[in-house]
Amino acid sequence: VYALPEVGAIVRVAYYDGNPAYPYVDGVLSEGRSVPQVEPGEYLVQRDADTWVRLRPDGEIHVQAAPGVHLRLRPDGAVELYGTAVVRVDAPRVELAGGGPPVARVGDPVQVGSAVGQIIGGSGKVYSG
Numbered sequence: 001v002y003a004l005p006e007v008g009a010i011v012r013v014a015y016y017d018g019n020p021a022y023p024y025v026d027g028v029l030s031e032g033r034s035v036p037q038v039e040p041g042e043y044l045v046q047r048d049a050d051t052w053v054r055l056r057p058d059g060e061i062h063v064q065a066a067p068g069v070h071l072r073l074r075p076d077g078a079v080e081l082y083g084t085a086v087v088r089v090d091a092p093r094v095e096l097a098g099g100g101p102p103v104a105r106v107g108d109p110v111q112v113g114s115a116v117g118q119i120i121g122g123s124g125k126v127y128s129g
Contacts, residue, residue: 005011010029016022038044041057054062059075072080081087096103104110106122 005025005028010031011025012027012029013023014026016024034049036044036046036052039057043055044052046052050064050066052064054060056062061073062070063072064070066084068082068084070080070082072078074080104119106119108119110117110119
């Protein structure tokens with residue numbers, strides 16, 4: 001991973017072949033900043049305290065864009081997506097799979113036993129265009 005240090009960061013300088021005419025930044029020091037915990041074998045790319053990507057030794061990938069807004073991909077195939085406002089999926093076709101019951105939308109015809117009707121209301125948390 002390559003990134004330029006922030007302006008004002010304290011860096012360690014080294015020189016190619018010991019020649020002071022060819023300096024380069026060898027490391028960025030965490031002076032005055034808290035250093036996050038990283039377990040052995042884990043990789044962390046961090047922009048700030050609230051924005052980061054963690055690659056865990058077990059294969060899990062965890063991404064956070066802001067507090068409460070994150071995506072977790074687990075090696076067992078589980079995917080978790082959390083948002084603090086709207087979670088939007090925009091595609092020509094969206095499939096909900098996994099063996100659950102069919103999903104009906106407001107306005108769809110439904111049959112319950114021998115009765116047939118139309119859905120006239122639903123959760124205020126789910127919308128379909």
